[in-house]
Amino acid sequence: MATPVLLDHLGRPIQRQVLQQEVAAPTVTGVRQVMTGHPEVGLTPQRLARILREAEEGEPTRYLELAEAMEEKDLHYASVLGTRKRQVAQLPVKVVAADDSPEAQRQAEFLEAFLERDELQDELVDVLDATGKGYSCTEIVWDFSEGQWWPARLEWRDPRWFTFDREDGRTPLLREMGEPQPLAPFKWITHLAKAKSGLPIRGGLARLAAWMYLFKNYAVKDWISFIEVYGMPIRLGKYHAGASNEEKAILLSAVRNIGTDVGAIIPEGMVIEFVEAIGKGSSSIDLYDRFAAWADAQISKGVLGQNLTTEVKGGSYAAAQVHNDVRQDIETADAKQVSATLNRDLMRPAIDLNFGPQQSYPRLVVGREEEQDLRMLLAGVKTLVPLGARVSKSGMARAFGLPEAVDDQDLLTAPAGGPAVPPDGTDPALAKALAARQGDSAGGTGGDPGGDPGAGQVVLDPAAEAAMKAARPPIEGLVEQLKERLAAAGSWEEAQGALLELAQQASDPRLVETMREALVLAELQGMDAIASRKP
Structure with a gap:
């Protein structure tokens, strides 16, 4: 074949x-040699x-x-x-x-x-x-x-x-x-x-990056030249009016060599003075430093798209996260x-x-696997399942990276004695608190069936009660929108997309204003309580 x-x-x-x-x-003699030039x-x-x-x-x-x-x-x-x-x-x-x-x-x-x-x-x-x-x-x-x-x-x-x-x-x-x-x-x-x-x-x-490389090299070269003489006293030689060229040459040689030889001899009548470098402050050095740092920042932006992860400066964690994105x-x-x-x-x-x-x-x-916020996923499932959304157990197991149970003996269950969750997914403690609040609003005790008026009640101060009452209409409007969108969703992905879209669009000004007023009132109440506290 x-x-x-x-x-x-x-x-x-x-x-x-x-x-x-x-x-x-x-090769050694051909066009593919390992030897290279140095145009830099x-x-x-x-x-x-x-x-x-x-x-x-x-x-x-x-x-x-x-x-x-x-x-x-x-x-x-x-x-x-x-x-x-x-x-x-x-x-x-x-x-x-x-x-x-x-x-x-x-x-x-x-x-x-x-x-x-x-x-x-x-x-x-x-x-x-x-x-x-x-x-x-x-x-x-x-x-x-x-x-x-x-x-x-x-x-x-x-x-x-x-x-x-x-x-x-x-x-x-x-x-x-x-x-x-x-x-x-x-x-x-x-x-x-x-x-x-x-x-x-x-x-x-x-x-x-080639241009930044070139300009930074100029700056670094000048910086090193500056450092080489920075702070060193100026060696100033003085000769008398009738000095000959030979005597001037001797003085010049002494001035040049005194920095390294530490000692020198000169004819009588000549003087070498050391003039301190005054006025060369840190601002001169900072000029080179700032330019080199700026050039490095430009290279970081070009290569990484940002420079916050390479230059440690003051900044918030949120800004660092944006740059990391x-x-x-x-x-x-x-x-x-x-x-x-x-x-x-x-x-x-x-x-x-x-x-x-x-x-x-x-x-x-x-590449990396797309990261998923598992806490948000779990919270969304807890909210959507009681509303009728159909979520598969195998899909949740894959999302959390967990193997599916082989049989009932391998099944993970709640610990014995833990709080039982009703089929509708309502938290028992939350249900009890809501029942107590509803009973209190209706004028009853909202307590246990035994008649203890203080048992199980949720006590709200007048400010919180007023804020909840004012916020109820806009919240109910958002809930109605949520129900309509979830009812129209045909899959978990569509429901999740509807939630995200609603979260971006939901901006009822009444709710925002109510929350602002409630926060201001709560802060004022706290200040009043502190001021009225007895020493």
Whole structure:
């Protein structure tokens, strides 16, 4: 039986004999050398502008060397970029089967075995090298020694060894002696970071941070020069009016060397004075410090989308949570991008090589499970079930991550002697309190059947009673709206959506005003009680 011809996502046939070879290993004399240049040395605004233009025009080598140097020499940029890459590389990775058939489950289990490799996290960091540089190319070295195609190694390749097609600016090509060559099908994981729309070479964060890197280096250089002489006294040499050039030279040499030699000799009649550096206050130092901190904050915003988690300053917990949410959005976007790349360039080739082409393929998913507020879920269920909402026990067990009971012996029950909850879901204590209040409002005792007038009563002060009476009409209106929406809901999801929508729309001004007045009155009553308290 002839081996079927496999095509990649671009419709190109694969070459199986190439899959087990390293086609982009470094060389000593060829175009793929490990030695690199250092364009960051003596970098100026004019040189940086030329480097960025070269990258746009199809010569990205100096730009990629600069991006590498930035990760090595700028501690802040290396920190935030490394945080962004490692945060995604450490996310949970799972495989979702194409369907429930035994064959689809077998394919998913095959891919899950690959994900158990210890090297996977480091390999994901290599793939995410595109975050800074705009793109990354990782070579897949396949192994067929046991009769099945297995990705034995994922080898990071220096992005300087690749260029882009001149026509579209998006198709990566491998540099060879002569003309660059297309990447072999099923052989490469090509990840393009989408920090912004446009050409891949312009989508990396290094391009965004390059200007701050340059300007901060200017500031730090001047700062170090300032620190070198800050606070040191000025050595002032004075010579007499008839001094010769030789005597002046001797005096100058003494002034220059006295800082390091501590001692010097000068002709008689000459004077060396030490003038203290007065007026060089902390404001001069703060100028460099503030600019360097500002530049770091701009880099944090560009890489992480915020800077509150990297700059510890005064602020509220709520503000920190908002900034963390922005960072979460970026994490999710990065995770979806790398998931799409791995599904296209690694997962699908592995399935095609071992199981043949499929109608639908298992998917690799990188990312956190969506967190759910279980307290709110439980409170909502307690409220909705007595109103007729149908909620499954198995669904609640899955939401809480609990296995379902196998039999009655395995069933979790309330502790013996605990409060019994009626079938309608009403809390007994709450029911007793409400009954007592209703009896008191009607003029009765509201107590126990035995006749004790004080038993079980809920005593409300006049202010609370008035507030509850004033709030009853708007609350009843909200309850009616809630009943109508829940009655129209056909599922738990629709009911939950109706609750959220009503919560956003419910803004009865009468209720707001009543609550405001009640709070003010309660505070006044408290102040009066404190003032009238006897010492």
